Amino acid sequence: MTAMEQHPEAPLRVRDAAQLAWDDGADLLVVGFGGAGVCAALEAASRGASVLALERFAGGGATARSGGVVYAGGGTPQQAEAGVEDSPEAMYDYLRQEVGDVVSAETLRGFCQQSSAHLAWLERHGAAFQGSVPPLKTSYPSDRYFLYYSGNEAVPDYAALARPAPRGHRALGSGMSGINLFRPLAASAQQLGVRLQRQCEVRRLVLDAAGAVLGVEAWVLPPGSRAARTHARLSRWTDALHPYAPALAARWRRKLRALETAHAERRLIRAQHGVLLSAGGFVFNRAMLSQHAPRYLDGLPLGTSGCDGSGIRLGESAGGATAHMERASAWRFINPPLAWARGLIVNADGRRYCNEEVYGAKLGHAMVEEQGGRAILILNRALMKEAFAQVGPGKVWAFQRLPALLNMLCNARRGDSLAQLAERVGLPLVNLQRTLATYNAAARGECADELGKSAGLLASLEQGPWYAMDLSFASKLFPCPVITLGGLKVCERSGQVLDQDGAPIDGLFSAGRNAVGVASHFYVSGLSLADCVHSGRRAGAHVAGLARAVRSTRGEQQ
Template sequence: MTARAVMAPLRVNQAQQLQWQQQADLVVVGFGGAGASAAIEAASRGLSVLALERFAGGGATALSGGVVYAGGGTPQQQQAGYPDSRAAMFAYLRQEVGDAVSEPTLRSFCDASADQLSWLERQGVVFEGSMAPHKTSYPSDRYYLYYSGNEAVPAYAATAEPAPRGHRAKGHGLSGASLFAALADSARRQGVTVRTQCQVRRLVIDRDDQVVGVEAWQLPQGSRAARQHARLSRWAAAVHMYAPALSARLRARLQRIEQASARPILIRALHGVLLSSGGFVFNRTLLQQFAPRYLAGLPLGSSGCDGSGIELGRSAGGSLGQMHKVSAWRFINPPLAWARGLIVNARGERYCNEEVYGATLGHDMVEMHDGRALLILDRHLRNQALRQVGPGKVWSFQRLPVLLNLLFNCRRGNSLEQLAQRCKLPAPALRNSVDTYGRAARGEIDDPLGKSPAMRHDLSQGPWYCLDLSYDSRLYPCPTLTLGGLRVCEQSGQVLDERGRPITGLYAAGRCAVGVASNLYVSGLSLADCVFSGRRAAAHVAERHASHPSPQGEHPCNV
């Protein structure tokens, strides 16, 4: 559903004047990681829950690597022999989270981290403490604990004691499907009702500006349209990373089926509506408006990440935050050899410690260097990279881009001047970058960008090679996901209006909302925030259920 499919709210004097087809204490819009976590929490507190899902369920969570960022001394960290503390986790995340959330909220997130992981385990998600031996963007099936961000990079470790906090759910391949399956099963066991192929197009609001329900449109179960919709949605997800244009055409067909065949249902939300349908990376209009420099990236997410939940919130007066924040993933490890080379911009200047987390490199590349990133290697690193991505050593999605770029996107120079000419770089600047980097690698000076000694490499001997890994590269597409969304009260998860007042009955969680992961991305932080924010909203709805406050009785939330 695009923003055009979101209609203005249906306004009524009071909820009782409508003929509702169904009702629940909490209506969840989007059954992914955040929605499922909220549904489980609400059901466990005695609430009736109805989840409405446009597709089959899972969203970006099911497509992800299933990594949950957690620390403070989890059993898995202890099993692997890595001490950690809440204070160290907070000190590290303060550097990544910035001012996306307040210090008390971030501290609460860190303090609850180990317990949150235990909560996931009680739902059936399995974790273990097998530690990845090397820094990687995603470990193999042999390992389920790793440094998923910048924790061990010297500049960050100087402020916060490092520890591995990337807890990958146990499962074959990308673990997101296993993680979501456990959450979905737990939700259904606890009595949560899930309507799939059901699209919320507008909210219902009473005369007191309280959200009292939704108008959803559902494909008839078992119909030809429903079967075709399910098949096309699977195809769109399967081909997206390899043929994004084809995937976009399939999504357009999905919307035409929905518009032609879905039927309306009015659903009463007795105590709250939660928007948890993902971000807006597939919404070109919103990207053009808030983050136009990211339009050339490869959208990362599910077909539901089209901003529809955000637009539903806006239709009720919700305000937006961090909408310009988009994460671009320029991972250059694996192979580890690439991270030992050096990255320069279009001026031939080195600008980033190459061992940093891929989203940090991507941020610097797009925000400060016009999307340019050229990786300089020598013959030793080039050959080493080929060995490091050999069969059985890395995932196929990690191997294939490396091989394609080494074979078809690699320019060679017998001298740095020749390489500069072939890559249209200023030769003196490139020579200076390589020479300075070499001096640091030989221990003559400290590395100007703080790279670890073990990750440096002397590039003084040619021949040299240059790989253009810039943001708009066709052979090395740069995955992107949006981080901003609806502003919410950090104590309740209620959507805030332009004056910072909570909108009664309306909540947002996950990538629909501003949260812990809304500044700079770290692997696992978004999933951890989905669980945290979803459960937070459900807890507040349960409090409303218990006390039945009037709209004027809501607790103030000043942010």
């Protein structure tokens, strides 16, 4: 077990708050200043509460490094700009298929009904969105487009139950849009008086005799110190390097921990009305991943160094219950190039098992949970030529182009006959022949595709030569990104953390991927950030209401 994976210290238990000499305090303490944390801070501050955010690194978390996509619908101005018709009911009918029963129907309906208002709220705080829709299906649009089908909405099986509409609202700006979403929100929070303490790690909670959360014990690197400067530089390098050299990034995380252990100073910080845990998921914690979701250990952890489960473990230390910890999302995107999605995916037995046009997390789930992590893409020469053309310079993002080119050039086995291909890849020939024959019949229009693939994405593979690329979960040439989805159980009306008996823990809240929410079952692009907005605002509003009620009572007494 590494230093990053240690359990948090047991809570500091005192008789009452007056027993301690507090170094600082606020109505709301936000532990983790990413997407959920900044939204909670904004909501609470706008309602008159004092807010202090405690952030181990620079702030932004996984949100700032994400694609900046917010899943929103029901009739947003951007949808209207694009000529798209949508309604909260259609959005609900679709999301019910993805979300399952991870949250109540009432909560999901509220999420859909408030969706457009949440987007407008983000805009009031400086984020910007636009209604330009790309002409073709894609995992992430270019800088020309900012509204797209970010999930399975247009896949026939889903569209049969819910009228499809593009709901992936990407924050306006060049490059990956996560920073374009987070930066204006953080600036707005500062203007509202939210204080931010960077390089500050919460190591344990402070509880009173009844188990209510009074505040936190935090450890802060001295501002401006050599240790603080080294920590800031190293943390930036670590998160930037991780996708390309994860082993080296892991070593640097251990150096970060060593700096914190040697140089951080203890602070006791009082939360007058609530501590919000919004420190992300646990994909970087190998011990937790081994315990809860071991099938996903071979994936590429997606996020930042703060996604180490610390917030979840803090909640557990106070008696908080967790749920859906086994849920993780593996992203096996095979589009772009679109030609890949017109081919077919088979398992180790040479049998097709998933509609190739589905969202990458849907394909990834089937690959990991049902097929032992195996995914072999079958194309022919015509589709390979299409694929090379579709990832030419200026047509797609570098992070989409480079893996596609690398795999087509270095990971493609060729067979001039299916027998030769089966031998070179190690697939049963009879099964492979049967799979292609069935697929080709659907492509010729002789029957419907057995897995429900749209006619426009079917391509006859009768003419060879054929190619097979092993895109399995453990692929070194095509690493599969993974995020975790489970977390602390919370009250769906307030965001308050629940204990093992389902009772709320006084003074403790959670939001975002630190908690169970609408994105804790299946993932589609933008759903996690939308949940950060929804759950963050919910908790911030509740704590601000508690603070207002106490002030009102004190005013009446005076």
